Amino acid sequence: MIKKLLLGLLLFVFFEASAQKSLSEKAEMSLITVAPGDELYSGFGHSALWVEDQSKGLSVVFNYGTFDFETPGFYMKFVRGKLDYMLSAGRLSYLVNSAKAEKRTVIQQKLQLTLEQKNQIYDFLINNIKPENRFYQYDFFFDNCSTRFRDLLEDVLGEGLVWEKKAEGYTFREFLDIYLEDKPWQDFGIDLALGQPTDDLADKRNEMFLPDLLMMHFDKATYNGKPIVEDKIILYEAEENEETAGFQILPEYITWFLCLFGIFLSVRHHKSKLSDVWFNRLLFLITGLVGCLIFFLWFLSDHVVTVNNWNIIWAFPLNLILAFLLFKKPAKKWHTVFYAVFGIIQFMLLGFFYTLPQAMHAAVLPIVLYFAFKSFNLLYRTKKMNV
CATH class of the missing domain: 3.90.1720 (endopeptidase fold (from Nostoc punctiforme))
Known part of the structure; x- marks a missing residue:
C-alpha cells in the first residue's frame, strides 16, 4: 500500500x-x-x-x-x-x-x-x-x-x-477516468500531465x-x-458509503466561465474601451506555467507516458514570456504574425478536438475556444485599429 x-x-x-x-x-x-x-x-x-x-x-x-x-x-x-x-x-x-x-x-x-x-x-x-x-x-x-x-x-x-x-477494452486513460470519477480536479491534473501513450489500449x-x-x-x-x-x-468488508455527493465545482465549469468572461471583456473593450489586457496576460501566464510542466515531464523526466503530450499546443511554455510581450500598444508586426499563427493552430485544434490521437479533458475545450476567438479578435484590432 x-x-x-x-x-x-x-x-x-x-x-x-x-x-x-x-x-x-x-x-x-x-x-x-x-x-x-x-x-x-x-x-x-x-x-x-x-x-x-x-x-x-x-x-x-x-x-x-x-x-x-x-x-x-x-x-x-x-x-x-x-x-x-x-x-x-x-x-x-x-x-x-x-x-x-x-x-x-x-x-x-x-x-x-x-x-x-x-x-x-x-x-x-x-x-x-x-x-x-x-x-x-x-x-x-x-x-x-x-x-x-x-x-x-x-x-x-x-x-x-x-x-x-x-x-476490458479500455485505454490507460479511460481506466484512470473510471477510478477518478469522484476526484474531478485530480483527474484534470493527471489528464494534463499524461501524454499520448496513455491513450494506448491496455x-x-x-x-x-x-x-x-x-x-x-x-x-x-x-x-x-x-x-x-x-x-x-x-x-x-467495508460498509458502502451511502452519502450522496453534493454539488461540485468541476474544472470545466471554471474554464467555461473564464471563456465566457473573456469574450465579455472583449466585447466591452470594443464598446467602452474597457481593457482586457490583464485578463489575457493572466491566462497566458497560467497556461505558460502548465506548458512548462508538460515540457519538463516530456523532455526532462523518465516517465514513459508523459511524452507526446498534445496539450502543449495550447499550454505553450513560451506563453509565460509572451504574456509580457504581447497585448501592447502600438502593436508590432510580429504581434500580428503571432496572433494569426496562434489563432489558426487553436482553430485547427478546436476542429479536431475529439479526433486527436490523445483524448483531452473536457475542461480544455473552452480554453482552446477562447484562444481561437481572442487570437482573431486581436488580429482584427491590430490590423484595423492598432489598439
Missing part, C-alpha cells in the same frame, strides 16, 4: 531465521487485494502477497508499494520518475487494520500451487527483500505493486499459466497494473488447465 511513511515493516531478525528454512506442505500463499481508498495515493487499490506456514510459525505479507519520504530530493525524484520504491514485509493484521481505518475492503485469494512453486516464490521474495535488491524504479502503469506479482507468477509457472479473462497483461483487475484475472487464470485460485475470502 502506497503510504506516506514506511512504518518499520521489515523485521530483519525474523527473516534471518525464516530465510534458512523452506516452506512445509501446510504452507499457503494468497494474493491480497485492498480496495481503492478516498485519498489519491490509495485511489487505485493495492496488491500484496501473504505467505503463511503455521507449522513453522511463519506469517508475512510482502508488499512492493512502499517508499521512504525521507529520501533526499523526494519530490523532485517523484516528478522526474526517478523515485525508488521498495519491497517491504509485515504482518497481515497491520494491513487489514490500516484498511479498516480507511474503510477499504480486503480480499484474499488462496493460490493453488505446488510446494515447489511456493518455495520458488518465497525464495525469490526473501532474496528480493535484501537491502541490495529491495529497491526498484516504480512506474505506475508498467512496474508497480500489482505488476510485480503478475510477473513473478509468470516467471515461476511459465507457459502453463494462462490468463483466461478477456481484456491489453489483458497491461490492465493488471490495477489491483482490482489483477484480482479479476487471477480469478479466471489457470495452470495446466486447473484454476490458480482455490478459494476467495473477504477478510474485511
Whole structure:
C-alpha cells in the first residue's frame, strides 16, 4: 500500500531465521487485494502477497508499494520518475487494520500451487527483500505493486499459466477516468500531465497494473488447465458509503466561465474601451506555467507516458514570456504574425478536438475556444485599429 511513511515493516531478525528454512506442505500463499481508498495515493487499490506456514510459525505479507519520504530530493525524484520504491514485509493484521481505518475492503485469494512453486516464490521474495535488491524504479502503469506479482507468477509457472479473462477494452486513460470519477480536479491534473501513450489500449497483461483487475484475472487464470485460485475470502468488508455527493465545482465549469468572461471583456473593450489586457496576460501566464510542466515531464523526466503530450499546443511554455510581450500598444508586426499563427493552430485544434490521437479533458475545450476567438479578435484590432 502506497503510504506516506514506511512504518518499520521489515523485521530483519525474523527473516534471518525464516530465510534458512523452506516452506512445509501446510504452507499457503494468497494474493491480497485492498480496495481503492478516498485519498489519491490509495485511489487505485493495492496488491500484496501473504505467505503463511503455521507449522513453522511463519506469517508475512510482502508488499512492493512502499517508499521512504525521507529520501533526499523526494519530490523532485517523484516528478522526474526517478523515485525508488521498495519491497517491504509485515504482518497481515497491520494491513487489514490500516484498511479498516480507511474503510477499504480486503480480499484474499488462496493460490493453488505446488510446494515447489511456493518455495520458488518465497525464495525469490526473501532474496528480493535484501537491502541490495529491495529497491526498484516504480512506474505506475508498467512496474508497480500489482505488476510485480503478475510477473513473478509468470516467471515461476511459465507457459502453463494462462490468463483466461478477456481484456476490458479500455485505454490507460479511460481506466484512470473510471477510478477518478469522484476526484474531478485530480483527474484534470493527471489528464494534463499524461501524454499520448496513455491513450494506448491496455491489453489483458497491461490492465493488471490495477489491483482490482489483477484480482479479476487471477480469478479466471489457470495452470495446466486447473484454476490458480482455490478459494476467495473477504477478510474485511467495508460498509458502502451511502452519502450522496453534493454539488461540485468541476474544472470545466471554471474554464467555461473564464471563456465566457473573456469574450465579455472583449466585447466591452470594443464598446467602452474597457481593457482586457490583464485578463489575457493572466491566462497566458497560467497556461505558460502548465506548458512548462508538460515540457519538463516530456523532455526532462523518465516517465514513459508523459511524452507526446498534445496539450502543449495550447499550454505553450513560451506563453509565460509572451504574456509580457504581447497585448501592447502600438502593436508590432510580429504581434500580428503571432496572433494569426496562434489563432489558426487553436482553430485547427478546436476542429479536431475529439479526433486527436490523445483524448483531452473536457475542461480544455473552452480554453482552446477562447484562444481561437481572442487570437482573431486581436488580429482584427491590430490590423484595423492598432489598439
